[in-house]
Amino acid sequence: MTQTNITWIEGAVVENEVHMTIVELSHASRTPEDLIMTWVSEGVLSPAGSSPQNWRFSGDSLRRAKTAAHLTHDLELNVPGVALALDLLDEIAQLRARLPRD
């Protein structure tokens, strides 16, 4: 029997180690940059940095951007609707995590 050496792919944990530019976030969430800018202005995403070129999105932004993109696409929510839905979903997740299991 021959032994093959497996190369294990090392990934980066997005939420801990990755800060994204608007270009990277747009690519990863499949969202146009102008829509991301609108989300920022509405408070859906809160990047560090003063101008879109300097924006650095924390890793957690990817999950929010993906959910925002799904809700926009599937339910045709407008931007304030997406912002409200995300806040409520976060709250539901926190409350659900506090529930004892059945």
Added chain:
Amino acid sequence: MKFRDYYETLGVARGATEAEIKSAYRKMARKFHPDVNKEPGAEEQFKQIGEAYAVLKDTEKRAAYDRFGENWKNGQDFTPPPNWNEGFEYSDDGFGGGHPGYGGGFEGDQSEFFESLFGRGKHRQGGRGGNPRQGMNFKGQDHHAKILIDLADAYNGAKRTIALHMPVQDASGHVSTQERKLDVSIPKGIKAGQNLRLSGQGGPGVGEGPAGDLYLEIEFHPNAIYRVEGKDVFIDIPLAPWEAALGTTVNVPTPAGSTLELKIPAGTVAGRKMRLKGKGIPSSEPGDLYAVPSIALPPADTESQKEAYQAFEKAFDFNPRTHLKG
């Protein structure tokens, strides 16, 4: 192949207006959207609703579908008659229901029934995909998939071979699914909902562009013993009434595979969490492991067991309902 009654799926009459169909779809889509509804089965339901809406919102597809008449029922065996859609033209062959990133699923989640009637949807191109033009270099698409790992993997780190089903599009636009195996190192300390980015493991680049990235969203396998909340982990510790009243020492298994001794003080009350500091999911600031005591009542089956409960009653002047007296 099973027939799909798209009107029944959306809960509308066959004569429903466009506005009624849209309203029914919106209502059900909000209810079953997988970002909103975490119940098992919601995602499948959402896909079916999306498929039904993709047909019924489209005048041409709906007219073609209506040709089958109303005698077909959901789930009946069905073969489309030859040339059934002659004379119909579809302005798009896409299917608007699914989107990338759900359960490892990508585009192309439609049923066999849908595909046989309207063809497979083209794999949606993200942003600037499309046909490569000469001299254009773009980064390949980023791909998303969900993977399930054990809680122990987050405690200890792990090496796992995972199988992903990736859509592959050929030159003529046909999409097929290929299994792809990846040997991935799961870093210690990863938490549910976090994403692992594997650089260059996404879609191939256009021209000289680099390959896209693959994002793996981490979920834990359901676990009968532990409940996880972020980096904190909870374990229920059932106690016998005398253990809770008099105190004891119990062995608490940790997800890492070790066992901790936990001192239960006398007078422990059900639900009063005991914190095992730093024994949650590891990281530079590790989470905590919480032991949540509950009181388990042994059944009084034999005579001596009944007597033991009666002795309890005699020994205590105990009324647990004093706060209820009106």
